[in-house]
Amino acid sequence: MPGRVKRPTIKDVAREAGVSMMTVSRVLTKKGRASQDTIDKVLRTIEELGYVPDLNAGALSSRNSGFIAVLVPSVDNSNFAQSVRGITDVLNDNGLQILLGSTDFSVEREETVLETILKRRPDGVILTGGNHTARSRRMLENAGIAVVETWDLPADPIDHVVGFSNVAVSHAMVDHLHERGYRRIGFIGSSSDSDTRGADRERGYSEALKKHGLEHHRVIRLGAPPVPVEQGGEAIVEMLRRWPETDAAMFVSDRTAFGALMECHRCSWPVPDRVAIAGFGNFDMARNCHPRITTTAIDCYEMGRFAAERIVDARARAAAGERVKPEITMIPYRILGRQTT
C-alpha cells in the first residue's frame, strides 16, 4: 500500500490554472458556462495534477449526496440481482450512485440496514416489498426523500410503488393449472413472518382454489427464505406421501420447484404425468432444465429501471420545487406454460 499522500484539491487546480475555485467547479459540473479557453486550461491542469473531485465534499455543500439507497432481501438471487442491474443502469445515466444493502429477508434487519444507510443522506430509497417496521417507516418519513417500494403492491404505500400483486400471480398460476386439467393442486411455500410476498402467493393459491370450487388445500411450508434448493426435493416427497392424489404442485420459487423436479427424476416419477410442477421467477435453472419448468416471469430488470426512473423523476421535480404525487406503476407478469404442466 502506497503511503497516504496529500491529494490535490480544487484549490490546487484553481491556483495552477490561474482561475478561481468556482470556475473549476463550473467546468466540472457543467453548470453555468465558461469560455472554451478556460475549459481547456482547467481540464489540462486537472489532467496534469491527477485531480480527482471529492463527491462527498461536493454533496455536503450542495445538499445532494448523489446516492440512492437500494435494499434487497439478498444479492444472491437472480431476480433481485437483475432488479439491481436495472436500477444501476438508470442511476448511472443520471450521475447517481447506488448504495446497496441486504436485508436477509427480515424487516428487523431491514430497519438496521436502513438506519445505517440513511446516515449517508441518500437522495432516494428503493425498497423491496411493502412490509416494514413502524420505525423504518418513521425514519423514511423523517428523511424527507423519495421512496419506492418494489416487488409488491402494499395496501398503504409509503410513497411510490413499482410492483405487482403476488396474490394475483398465484391466481394466474392456479388458473393455468386448472386449464390444463389439474384438480388436486398443492402449494409449497416458505414460512416467515417477514416474507409477506411468499405469504401473498400462498393466499392467492387458496383464494383461486376456492374460486374454482376446489376445497381441498394441500400446503407445505418450508423455512424462512432463502429456502435451499434441496428442500424442494424433500417437500415434493412429503407432499406425495401426505396427499398421494396430488396431481400438481406449485412452488413459491423456481429454486424449490427445480429441487423437486430433480428429486422426481431420482424417484423415477414422471413429470408432469405423475405430478405437474410449477415455479415462480423464471430462473435460469427452470428455463434450461429438462423438462423445462412452467413458471411466472416478471421482468425484474425493467422493474428496477422503472423504480430508478421514478426516483430520478421525483428528484428532478423536487429540485424544481414541484410537489411530487406518489405514483403506482404496475409491472406485468406472464405465465410461461412449459413442459412440467
Added chain:
Amino acid sequence: MPGRVKRPTIKDVAREAGVSMMTVSRVLTKKGRASQDTIDKVLRTIEELGYVPDLNAGALSSRNSGFIAVLVPSVDNSNFAQSVRGITDVLNDNGLQILLGSTDFSVEREETVLETILKRRPDGVILTGGNHTARSRRMLENAGIAVVETWDLPADPIDHVVGFSNVAVSHAMVDHLHERGYRRIGFIGSSSDSDTRGADRERGYSEALKKHGLEHHRVIRLGAPPVPVEQGGEAIVEMLRRWPETDAAMFVSDRTAFGALMECHRCSWPVPDRVAIAGFGNFDMARNCHPRITTTAIDCYEMGRFAAERIVDARARAAAGERVKPEITMIPYRILGRQTT
C-alpha cells in the same frame, strides 16, 4: 414524498442538551470519555430530535470515508454474490460500508466504474481478478489506499491478494478426470480478452493434458461471459459432432455444464457413459440436478471475508502509522467428484 425539511444537526443536539458540539460528537463516536450523566442527556436529546448523524460530513472532517469499494464482474452470479456477502459481513462488523460496482466482465468498464467510485474517497478497494488497465492501476496507486485483488493470483499484484490459481484449478480437474479413466477430454470455455480467469482455466486444461501425455486438444470457446446456460447445450452438441470420440467435457463454469447436461438428457445421451461432464463453481444447479455435476468448489464467502479482513487490517495499521506490507492469501479449492464423471 414529504416536503424536504430542515434536519437537525449536531449543533441542534448540542444546544438542546446544553453541551458543546464536541461532547455530542464524542458520545456518538465513543472516542474520548464523557460522564454517564452527559451521555444519557445527549442520547435522550438525540432520540427526541430524531437526529441522524451525517457520515459524509464526518468523513470530510476525519478524512476517513468509511467506504470500501468493491468491484465485481456481475452481481447476478452466485459465486460473486457470495463473496460480496462475506465482504459485507466483515465490513459491517467494523463500521464500514460497501460501495458496490459492476464491471460486466470488462477491464474497460472496470476502469470507468473505478473512476466514478474513487470520487467517493473509499478507504480501500477490493477488485475481482488480476487483470486491469494501466490507467486503473495508476488511479489505484495515486489513491494511496489499500487494494485487494481477489479470485486470481496476479503475477504482478497491485497490493494485497486473496485468491487462487485458476490454472491450478483446471489442472486438478484434468487429474480427476484422468484418474477416473477419461482420456479424450474436451474443454468448453468463454472467449474474451478480459476474461483472464477463463483463459487461465483453459491454459490449465492444456498444460495438464500435456502432462498426462494427451496431445489431442478439443477446445470450444463460447462468447464473452456471462455465457448463457443455453450455450452449454449447444456447445456439447457441437463438441460431440466435431470430436465424436470425446469421453469427457470440462466447462469453464457450472452454468454451461448444466446446460450441457440437460441437453444430453434431451438427446438421450447417458451421462457420464456417453460423455462425462465437469463444471466449476459449485452452483446450486450443479449440486442439485440429476445426475449431480462434478465441479470445483471455492469458498467464495470466505474469500470475501478474508479480503475484507485484509482491508480492515491494513486500514488499522495505516491509522497507527505502520507501514503495511502486501500479503498474499491463498484460498483452497476442492474437486467434488460427483455423478457426472
Added chain:
DNA sequence: CTGTTAGCGCATTCAA
C-alpha cells in the same frame, strides 16, 4: 463569463 463570500455538518487540535 468569472470571482468573492459564506457556509454545508462534522471532527481534529488544542486549551481549560
Added chain:
DNA sequence: TTGAATGCGCTAACAG
C-alpha cells in the same frame, strides 16, 4: 471531562 476555534473540499448565492 469538556469546550472553542479551525478547517476538511466543495458549491450556492450573489456581485461584477
